[in-house]
Amino acid sequence: MLLDIIISTLINGSVYALLAIGFSLIFGVARIVNIAHTAFYMIAAYCIYFITNSLNLHPLLGMLTAIVLVTLIGLISYKFFIDPIREHEAAVLIATIALAMILQEVMLLIFTGDFLSVPSLIKGYMEFFGVRIAFQQLLTIGVALVILAAVWVLLRKTRLGLAIRSTANDREVANLMGMNVAQVAMMTMGVSVALAAFTGAVVVPLTILNPHMWMHPLIMMMAVVVLGGLGSIKGSFVGAYILGMAESLVVFLIPMGSFLKGSVALSIMILVLLIRPEGLFGVAFEEER
Amino acid sequence: MSSPFLEIDGLNKGFGGLKAIRDVSFSLGREEMIGLIGPNGAGKTTLLRLITGILKPDSGAIRFKGKKINGHKTWSIVNQGIVGTFQNMRPFRRLPIIANVMVSCLSPRAMKRGEWVKRVEAKAMDALEFAGISDMALEDASTLSQGDLKRLEVARAVATEPELLLLDEPFGGLSPAETDLMGKSVKRLHKGGRFGRLHSEGPAMIIIEHKLQQLMKIVERIIVLNYGEIIADGPPEEVVKNKDVIRSYLGGGGI
Numbered sequence: 001m002l003l004d005i006i007i008s009t010l011i012n013g014s015v016y017a018l019l020a021i022g023f024s025l026i027f028g029v030a031r032i033v034n035i036a037h038t039a040f041y042m043i044a045a046y047c048i049y050f051i052t053n054s055l056n057l058h059p060l061l062g063m064l065t066a067i068v069l070v071t072l073i074g075l076i077s078y079k080f081f082i083d084p085i086r087e088h089e090a091a092v093l094i095a096t097i098a099l100a101m102i103l104q105e106v107m108l109l110i111f112t113g114d115f116l117s118v119p120s121l122i123k124g125y126m127e128f129f130g131v132r133i134a135f136q137q138l139l140t141i142g143v144a145l146v147i148l149a150a151v152w153v154l155l156r157k158t159r160l161g162l163a164i165r166s167t168a169n170d171r172e173v174a175n176l177m178g179m180n181v182a183q184v185a186m187m188t189m190g191v192s193v194a195l196a197a198f199t200g201a202v203v204v205p206l207t208i209l210n211p212h213m214w215m216h217p218l219i220m221m222m223a224v225v226v227l228g229g230l231g232s233i234k235g236s237f238v239g240a241y242i243l244g245m246a247e248s249l250v251v252f253l254i255p256m257g258s259f260l261k262g263s264v265a266l267s268i269m270i271l272v273l274l275i276r277p278e279g280l281f282g283v284a285f286e287e288e289r
Numbered sequence: 290m291s292s293p294f295l296e297i298d299g300l301n302k303g304f305g306g307l308k309a310i311r312d313v314s315f316s317l318g319r320e321e322m323i324g325l326i327g328p329n330g331a332g333k334t335t336l337l338r339l340i341t342g343i344l345k346p347d348s349g350a351i352r353f354k355g356k357k358i359n360g361h362k363t364w365s366i367v368n369q370g371i372v373g374t375f376q377n378m379r380p381f382r383r384l385p386i387i388a389n390v391m392v393s394c395l396s397p398r399a400m401k402r403g404e405w406v407k408r409v410e411a412k413a414m415d416a417l418e419f420a421g422i423s424d425m426a427l428e429d430a431s432t433l434s435q436g437d438l439k440r441l442e443v444a445r446a447v448a449t450e451p452e453l454l455l456l457d458e459p460f461g462g463l464s465p466a467e468t469d470l471m472g473k474s475v476k477r478l479h480k481g482g483r484f485g486r487l488h489s490e491g492p493a494m495i496i497i498e499h500k501l502q503q504l505m506k507i508v509e510r511i512i513v514l515n516y517g518e519i520i521a522d523g524p525p526e527e528v529v530k531n532k533d534v535i536r537s538y539l540g541g542g543g544i
Binding site (some may be wrong): 104131157158159162163166167169170172173175176179180181182209 | 305337341343363364365368372373375376380381382383384386389390391393395396409445473475
């Protein structure tokens with residue numbers, strides 16, 4: 001049981017962390033609340049399904065294609081759909097909701113509303129104190145952690161990372177220091193959507209595909225971001241594992257209680273906000289300006 | 290005759306009913322270092338913001354090396370060689386001080402293609418060294434004192450390797466001793482040369498300052514703005530004797 005909880009915490013937490021960090025990045029740099037973020041995660045999953053099931057190609061090829069393709073779709077929708085109205089924050093919010101709905105309806109049209117699944121990348125499982133752990137689960141956790149580490153290196157050690165961090169911190173000053181903020185925003189969008197696509201790629205063998213599958217992660221991701229502190233990458237990371245653990249605890253410890261997992265996680269978020277309105281690692285707003 | 294280094298021609302800017310800049314024209318040579326003074330609200334900061342492209346003028350032209358730059362984006366103006374500092378210092382509060390300066394080193398102007406981040410960091414360190422705050426490089430910018438923030442601001446501007454540097458109250462909030470030090474740094478920068486890995490072109494400068502005595506020590510020419518208009522332009526000794534200037538700015542209190 002304990003092992004089950006740990007595994008499930010690591011999977012949920014990693015997925016939420018990947019999603020929340022991508023969401024935080026584009027919010028920080030361009031002040032875009034991208035509701036369509038998890039919709040990109042959904043289309044990445046469908047893309048893999050299409051390539052493996054309909055074209056009968058290797059899942060690995062499917063994952064790579066999906067990541068490239070979805071990133072492209074993300075960049076195109078940013079360029080033509082979000083960027084022209086970026087000055088108007090409420091309009092951007094509504095536009096991204098519309099974008100998410102469009103993607104959902106398109107998937108519904110192509111793949112119908114049936115529940116679909118993708119075979120595991122590696123078969124088999126190992127038994128550990130009587131608990132079955134599928135190799136696919138371990139692979140998902142491993143890859144997710146590698147991607148998280150890569151994001152950390154990108155942000156800390158590269159020029160693009162410095163550009164992203166500084167623009168997120170103060171857009172106007174970055175501009176004044178010779179930073180092409182429009183270009184930085186575009187590249188951040190690319191990184192952000194690529195992260196969503198990666199997430200879709202690593203979890204697709206463990207999950208069930210459905211055109212509404214973006215809803216639950218969206219709510220959890222937003223909760224993670226708010227819990228960790230808006231715009232704080234570290235906060236998103238820690239918050240993701242806290243909520244991921246809360247979910248798995250509910251699922252495994254409350255009999256027949258898995259329908260409660262969302263509400264318990266959100267209650268934790270509300271509790272933290274009551275005590276620390278800026279979130280765990282957030283910055284109080286008067287300083288942010 | 291070749292076109293002047295910076296030429297401002299019939300510039301106008303209004304905010305609603307208020308005219309902040311009225312028909313301002315002047316030019317600046319490559320080697321010049323000028324002071325810009327005037328009472329509060331005279332439009333000094335607005336003028337700098339127009340030059341750096343943060344604000345767009347209503348009419349008139351700003352030409353840099355003979356090329357019209359109004360309408361360009363700020364980052365592109367920085368890359369052409371003009372950089373400004375803020376009156377109220379605005380560091381990237383949540384980044385370490387060294388990273389604050391590295392950002393400026395990233396501008397295509399200051400960076401040679403293919404330079405490694407490590408080298409950029411070394412260069413940023415030299416800029417901090419120049420400004421005298423290299424010992425605090427790894428602390429968050431939000432921990433700096435007022436005077437050190439000023440230095441950080443200068444280090445950031447210097448790191449873009451500008452040809453024209455616009456300083457908005459570089460001595461504001463500094464103690465007399467710090468002011469002296471800053472004045473010397475600014476002068477040394479104007480002379481140009483190398484500071485470690487950092488190359489200074491010996492930028493032309495426009496300095497807004499209220500501390501006239503210090504300002505007069507370092508500049509050869511002063512422009513006085515009042516209600517958005519230039520009321521005097523000349524060497525410091527002449528400007529302080531100008532009747533209009535005394536009436537509108539220096540007042541009875543002297544300097």
